[in-house]
Amino acid sequence: MLTVCPYFHVHQPYRVKRYRVFDIGKDEQYFNEEGHNDLNNRRIIDKVANKSYRPMNNLLRDMLNDHPQFRFALSFSGTVLDQFEEYAPDVLESFQELVASGRVEILADTYHHSLSFFYSVPEFERQVNQHRAKIESLFGQTPKVFRNTELSYRNDLAKWCEDNDYEGIMAEGWDPILGWRSPNFLYRPVGCSKIKVLLKNYKLSDDVAFRFGNRQWSSWPLSAETYADWVLSHHGNGHTINLFMDYETFGEHQWEDTGIFNFMRSLPEYLLKHPDTTFCTPSETVANYDAVGEIDVPSVLTWADTDRDLTAWVGNDIQRDAISATFAMESDVLSSGDEVLIENWRRLTTSDHFYYMCTKWSADGDVHAYFSPYQSPYDAYVAFMNALSDLQLRVASRVEGAKEKRAAKTAEKDVKREGEFVVEELEVSETDTSSLAESALETEPAPEPKPDESVAGFTQRFAGWLRAQCARVIGVAKRLFGRKDN
Numbered sequence: 001m002l003t004v005c006p007y008f009h010v011h012q013p014y015r016v017k018r019y020r021v022f023d024i025g026k027d028e029q030y031f032n033e034e035g036h037n038d039l040n041n042r043r044i045i046d047k048v049a050n051k052s053y054r055p056m057n058n059l060l061r062d063m064l065n066d067h068p069q070f071r072f073a074l075s076f077s078g079t080v081l082d083q084f085e086e087y088a089p090d091v092l093e094s095f096q097e098l099v100a101s102g103r104v105e106i107l108a109d110t111y112h113h114s115l116s117f118f119y120s121v122p123e124f125e126r127q128v129n130q131h132r133a134k135i136e137s138l139f140g141q142t143p144k145v146f147r148n149t150e151l152s153y154r155n156d157l158a159k160w161c162e163d164n165d166y167e168g169i170m171a172e173g174w175d176p177i178l179g180w181r182s183p184n185f186l187y188r189p190v191g192c193s194k195i196k197v198l199l200k201n202y203k204l205s206d207d208v209a210f211r212f213g214n215r216q217w218s219s220w221p222l223s224a225e226t227y228a229d230w231v232l233s234h235h236g237n238g239h240t241i242n243l244f245m246d247y248e249t250f251g252e253h254q255w256e257d258t259g260i261f262n263f264m265r266s267l268p269e270y271l272l273k274h275p276d277t278t279f280c281t282p283s284e285t286v287a288n289y290d291a292v293g294e295i296d297v298p299s300v301l302t303w304a305d306t307d308r309d310l311t312a313w314v315g316n317d318i319q320r321d322a323i324s325a326t327f328a329m330e331s332d333v334l335s336s337g338d339e340v341l342i343e344n345w346r347r348l349t350t351s352d353h354f355y356y357m358c359t360k361w362s363a364d365g366d367v368h369a370y371f372s373p374y375q376s377p378y379d380a381y382v383a384f385m386n387a388l389s390d391l392q393l394r395v396a397s398r399v400e401g402a403k404e405k406r407a408a409k410t411a412e413k414d415v416k417r418e419g420e421f422v423v424e425e426l427e428v429s430e431t432d433t434s435s436l437a438e439s440a441l442e443t444e445p446a447p448e449p450k451p452d453e454s455v456a457g458f459t460q461r462f463a464g465w466l467r468a469q470c471a472r473v474i475g476v477a478k479r480l481f482g483r484k485d486n
Contacts, residue, residue: 003240003280003288004231004271005198006072007170008247009147010095011113012048012080013352015039015373019387028394030344030387038373045087052251057094059250059261064101067268071103071279074247075147078111078131079350081138092138099139105281106135108143108166114349115149115313117157118300119327127346145169145282149351151200151244151303152310155296158189158197166195168286170244172303173199177295184238186286187295196286197295200244200303204230209245213258224263228270232277239289240280244303305360305367313354318381323354325388329395336398344391348384356380 017033033039063070074095084092098104110116111131116124136142145168146161153171161169173183181187183199207227211217219226231241246253254260271277280288304312314320326348333345356372357380374380447461 001276001278002232002235002238002274003278003285005240005242005280005282005285007075007107007147007242007244007282008072008249009075009245010053010080010247011077012041012045012083013077013113013350014079014083014347015041015044016348016353016383016387018379019383019390021386024386024390025393028340028344028390030390031347041083042087045083048248048252049088049091051256052248053088053091054094055256055261056247056250056264057091057098059265060098061094061101063265063268064098064103067272069272069278070268071105071281071284073105073107073145073282074099075107075109076135077109077113077350078127078134079113079347081134096139099141103281105145105283106139106141106143107145107147107170107282108132108135109147110149112346112350113149113352114346115152115310115323115351115354116327116349117148117152117160118154118310119323120330121160123327123330123349145198145286150312151301153197153297153301155190155298158195158297159191162189162192162195168196168198168282170198170200170242170282171295171297172301172308173201173242174301174308176308177297177301181293182238184234184241185292186239186289187293188291190294190296196289196291198240198242198282198285199295200242202303204241205243205245208243208260208263209249209253212249212260212263213254221259222263224266225270227263228267228273231271232274235274235276240285242285304355311360312358313351316357316359316377318359318377319354319357322357322381322384322388325385329388329392332395332399333391336395336402338395338398341391341395341398345395348388348391353380353384357384 014031015033015038016030017039019027019030031041033041036043038044060072076095081092084095099106108128109131110124111127111134114124114127116127132143144166146166147170148157151170151172153169158169169189178199183201186196186198189195189197204227207219207222207230211219212222214220234241250260250264268279271279300310302308302310302312314323326345329345333342336342352371356374357377359377372380374383453461
């Protein structure tokens, strides 16, 4: 049996507008571009919804109806779900209808599509928990398989997932990691005993995601029948063909006129012609197959660029400066207690902002330029850092204000305690005063010399008795005269 595991990632960031240095201290709205450009987040959602989300959701609904064996997985960033709720609620409803079929699995992810695991595990955990709550609220599912931002993966991330009861985790099936082995099997991460890794078959996935509409590609135009033959050729040499790609592949990256929708519509029919072929979701794949070996990924592996590492986001000085400055704010931002500031900061942790600052050349550079809404990486950096500077000022002001409030409350408590002491002292009656005076005169009898005691020994005992009596009288006097001073 060979199973096909399709998985599509749905994401849109909150893009930072052209925030100028003159806006610092004056404008706390970093994401509200209203112009007719690609920094207008509402406009982008509307455009991609019309080109991709609406037609593809309709198509997937038909495919689920036409092919009872067809199933797939989705992952959503929290930022795209927030924008669906605000700008395109019908799109969200159509995704909910797909999930309601019972044959669509939703994966775990970071809420703000951040690289936080590699910079702050506590913040990573907060974003994962926030994402899980959102998925449970909107779709009624609790994710079982983890997919980290940009398919980023490392041994310690897999161990974290296992420790947090995830059954599977996704990663890129990259040749330098696998060596002679195939991505079409499940593997066990180093240091883990239960969780399994599902590896993307990047060659077959990228044939659709990147090469499908390329007229210079030797396999253009690609038919569903030919592609199905490529997949089915792995019978006998694999358990699962994991096809992982961005949801926006359909209609946005590969336009409708490339034939991408017709290709997808026909694909299940050609795949299911083979009697030992079916579709599985990621959790079903994990349940159906044992791990055939161990996979060791000590350094970060992603699905981006030819390097398949983090250099797409932190490969140059401006990227490293921006992401370091962002995560350096974590403690102050959280201590501010201001939900608006915290949310704005988390939107600035979204990995896309750093991706736009990439200065790579050749094919990788072309891809970055295609996805960036800015004229240059430096424009992206300037807008981002200006917004971050404004946020830093607002956070610093909020934190300082919070410190002053805490100091004022502490002083207030001290004054209250002192006032309570004064009241207590004032409540001492005249009779009490007389009693205090009398008690000052009440002393223990002076010690008498013992028959065998030396002069020095008696002198020491007598001095101790005298000190005790003096301390007693002084204490009473302080209580008596202290009332008058107050």
